[in-house]
Amino acid sequence: xxxxxxxxxxxxxxxxxxxxxxxxxxxxxxxxxxxxxxxxxxxxxxxxxxxxxxxxxxxxxxxxxxxxxxxxxxxxxxxxxxxxxxxxxxxxxxxxxxxxxxxxxxxxxxxxxxxxxxxxxxxxxxxxxxxxxxxxxxxxxxxxxxxxxxxxxxxxxxxxxxxxxxxxxxxxxxxxxxxxxxxxxxxxxxxxxxxxxxxxxxxxxxxxxxxxxxxxxxxxxxxxxxxxxxxxxxxxxxxxxxxxxxxxxxxxxxxxxxxxxxxxxxxxxxxxxxxxxxxxxxxxxxxxxxxxxxxxxxxxxxxxxxxxxxxxxxxxxxxxxxxxxxxxxxxxxxxxxxxxxxxxxxxxxxxxxxxxxxxxxxxxxxxxxxxxxxxxxxxxxxxxxxxxxxxxxxxxxxxxxxxxxxxxxxxxxxxxxxxxxxxxxxxxxxxxxxxxxxxxxxxxxxxxxxxxxxxxxxxxxxxxxxxxxxxx
Ligand code: AMP
Ligand code: ZN
Numbered sequence: 149x150x151x152x153x154x155x156x157x158x159x160x161x162x163x164x165x166x167x168x169x170x171x172x173x174x175x176x177x178x179x180x181x182x183x184x185x186x187x188x189x190x191x192x193x194x195x196x197x198x199x200x201x202x203x204x205x206x207x208x209x210x211x212x213x214x215x216x217x218x219x220x221x222x223x224x225x226x227x228x229x230x231x232x233x234x235x236x237x238x239x240x241x242x243x244x245x246x247x248x249x250x251x252x253x254x255x256x257x258x259x260x261x262x263x264x265x266x267x268x269x270x271x272x273x274x275x276x277x278x279x280x281x282x283x284x285x286x287x288x289x290x291x292x293x294x295x296x297x298x299x300x301x302x303x304x305x306x307x308x309x310x311x312x313x314x315x316x317x318x319x320x321x322x323x324x325x326x327x328x329x330x331x332x333x334x335x336x337x338x339x340x341x342x343x344x345x346x347x348x349x350x351x352x353x354x355x356x357x358x359x360x361x362x363x364x365x366x367x368x369x370x371x372x373x374x375x376x377x378x379x380x381x382x383x384x385x386x387x388x389x390x391x392x393x394x395x396x397x398x399x400x401x402x403x404x405x406x407x408x409x410x411x412x413x414x415x416x417x418x419x420x421x422x423x424x425x426x427x428x429x430x431x432x433x434x435x436x437x438x439x440x441x442x443x444x445x446x447x448x449x450x451x452x453x454x455x456x457x458x459x460x461x462x463x464x465x466x467x468x469x470x471x472x473x474x475x476x477x478x479x480x481x482x483x484x485x486x487x488x489x490x491x492x493x494x495x496x497x498x499x500x501x502x503x504x505x506x507x508x509x510x511x512x513x514x515x516x517x518x519x520x521x522x523x524x525x526x527x528x529x530x531x532x533x534x535x536x537x538x539x540x541x542x543x544x545x546x547x548x549x550x551x552x553x554x555x556x557x558x559x560x561x562x563x564x565x566x567x568x569x570x571x572x573x574x575x576x577x578x579x580x581x582x583x584x585x586x587x588x589x590x591x592x593x594x595x596x597x598x599x600x601x602x603x604x605x606x607x608x609x610x611x612x613x614x615x616x617x618x619x620x
Contacts, residue, residue, distance in 0.1 A: 149204055149516040151197075151384075152461060154311055154392060154415040159518050162414065164383045170201050170208045171378040173412075174265060175370055175387040175395065178215040179249035180234030182437045183256055185451060185466065186421035186428035190388040192452055193418040193460040193519070195262040197386065199551040200515040213373045214270040216246040217353050218343075218366040232352060242352040246270070255620060256438040259448040261553035267377045271369040275355045278364045278372050281406055282341045282357075290405040295332035296345035298359055300402055302337040310400050311392050311415070339398050340365035367398040371406070382412040389417045390427075418460045428466065436466070442607045443598075444468070446475060449554055453478040456521040456552060478554070484532055485545055485556040492538040499543045503536050507544050515551065525552065567619070575606055579615050582608075 149162045164170050174194050177183050183191075201208050220227045234245040254264060282298055285291040290304050302308045330340075344362035354361045374382060387396060396415065403411040420427045428436060438448050454474035458464045507527065514523035531544045542557065549556050578597050585593035598608050602620070609616045 149200070150518055151414060151416060152518050153413075154417050155413075157312075160414070162383075164206070165381045165413070168205070168207055170206045170383045171381070172198060172201070172208055172210040172384045173370070173374040173378060173382055173386065174210065174212040175391055176212040176214045176268070177249075177253050178219045178230050179246045179253060180219075180230040181249060181430050182435055182439070183253050184428055184430055185436045185438065185441070187388070188256060188260060188262075188438065188451070189421040189455050189464065190386075190418040191257060191262050192260060192455045193521075194386045194416070195553065196456070196460075196515075196521055196551060197384070197416060197519055198263065198265075199553070200519060203551050204512060204516065209267075209378065210265040211267040211269070211374055211377045212265040213369050214246070214250055214268060215366065215369065216242070216250075216270045216272050218271060218364045218369065220366065229351065235352065246272075256448075259438055259442075259620070260452050261449065261555065269373045269377070271364070271373070272353065274369065274372055274376065275364065277376055278342070278368045279357050281368060281372050281402070282364075284406055285341065285402060288405065290402070291341055292334065293359060294334070295330075296360060297332060297340055297362075298342040298344075299333055299338045300341055300398065300405075301334060302339075302401060303335045305401055305405070308337055308401060309393075309397065311397060337394075339367060339394065341368055341402070367395055368402060370395070370399050371403040375403070375407075380407045380409070380411065384414045384416055385412045386416045386418070389419050392417055419463045421464050421466050423466050439602060439607065441471075443609055445609050445611050446471060447478075447560075450475045450478050453525075453554055456525050456554075458522065460519055460521070481528065482554075482556055485528075486559060488532065488538050488541050488545075489557050492542040495538050497537040497539045499540050500536070503540045504543055504547075507531055507534075508547065511544075511548055521552075524548070528552070528556065575601065575617060579608065579617065583615070 150159050151162050152159045174191075177187060198208055198210055216231060219230045231242045231245060234249070235242045238245060240248075250270070257264065282291060285300065286293075286298065289301075291298055291300050293299075342357060342359055342362055342364055344357070344360035351363065354363050374385070385396065385399075392415075400411060422428060423436075434440070438451070441448060441451055450471065451474075454466075454471055455464065457474065507530070510530075511524055511527050514520045514527060517523070528545055528548055531541050531548075534541070545556055578601055582594045582597040585591075585597065601608060601617070605620045606617055607620050609618070
């Protein structure tokens with residue numbers, strides 16, 4: 149298997165530290181808001197990577213953190229605390245926000261057939277591990293205290309810009325006009341390990357530490373959580389390209405200073421989802437979420453299909469026109485697969501191992517070639533067209549779908565088949581109330597009803613034929 153490694157800037161043969169086993173770490177979401185479909189592009193591609201490794205026979209252990217503390221609105225430790233921002237926006241506590249958006253994230257992942265990693269750990273679970281690592285970094289002389297905060301001293305490293313210097317200018321994000329520069333830092337690249345002198349008087353989450361009451365910086369969580377579950381040698385670390393600098397650069401700085409040797413061999417980065425205005429982000433207007441796609445009548449798996457058609461290392465431009473094309477292609481493909489499935493069910497034919505192995509080898513080659521998902525998807529079409537029997541076709545498609553995750557052979561069950569009639573009555577009433585609210589232009593109330601139903605697992609779709617609903 150070959151994958152591109154951001155550290156060496158080459159497509160390399162993948163060789164794990166322990167034969168047959170892979171330790172894999174993914175930077176998880178900051179749970180102050182819904183994940184947008186850009187975030188989810190990263191998680192879809194990482195899911196395909198994990199499933200490819202499993203398909204190729206590796207025993208994979210994958211760990212993901214949940215960022216529920218320490219991530220400020222600028223990745224360079226300045227600006228507002230994202231979790232606090234979410235809590236203020238919704239008049240809730242930080243932990244309520246964290247719980248709600250963590251659940252929402254995994255609910256979106258389920259709809260997109262993204263497998264939950266083997267270990268998921270929120271940052272707030274691991275404060276003692278963070279304190280331990282920071283203590284060691286101070287003892288080893290890689291960290292210093294200033295202005296009652298603890299900083300990592302990047303001047304102590306032989307090489308700080310391990311991924312290349314091209315992103316250095318981005319650090320200037322931290323010294324924009326509206327943000328005060330942190331004068332405690334000895335070097336401009338230094339970053340916070342522990343805040344004790346919070347600039348936010350209303351900081352919600354704080355813990356006792358040898359340096360006073362405070363909270364951790366953002367980067368320390370990924371070093372500690374990954375080492376806690378995967379040890380000091382890691383095979384693959386994943387994230388979106390915006391994580392390369394400063395987040396992953398800082399993770400490597402502190403991890404390798406702490407353990408005293410190389411930490412992770414392969415760095416896998418997914419390029420951004422953009423729209424016509426540039427990178428999709430939460431700070432720009434309406435957030436494009438999975439629910440927005442559903443409300444517009446799209447099956448979330450159409451978005452997964454759309455992502456698989458492009459390569460993870462290329463920026464992908466999103467538009468509803470492009471999604472419509474993906475939708476048409478996906479529905480046609482699925483229809484064909486289901487027709488063949490019916491044919492196979494009636495057939496007496498046995499699977500032919502040679503036929504299976506031939507196509508399967510091509511599928512493994514496509515994915516083993518730096519996760520070429522569009523080529524892997526094309527193989528489904530090749531199988532459908534091939535002069536082989538329906539039973540072989542279905543065996544192959546079923547097998548490929550373990551990685552593609554497109555539910556190509558799954559017929560969608562009707563939403564309300566075994567639902568409690570009382571609950572169904574309640575849903576219908578709520579839909580009518582929402583209709584009335586919309587008529588009166590009370591959109592806030594209409595949105596509230598929709599959100600409340602969503603919390604109860606009911607998704608509304610505004611279609612040309614009226615409001616439709618289904619279970620999440
Ligand atoms: P966050 O919740 O901001 O910590 O981000 C979660 C993940 O989404 C990280 O791996 C980011 O690098 C990634 N990400 C953020 N924006 C985009 C985007 N527009 N396209 C793809 N991935 C993104
Ligand atoms: Zn991380």
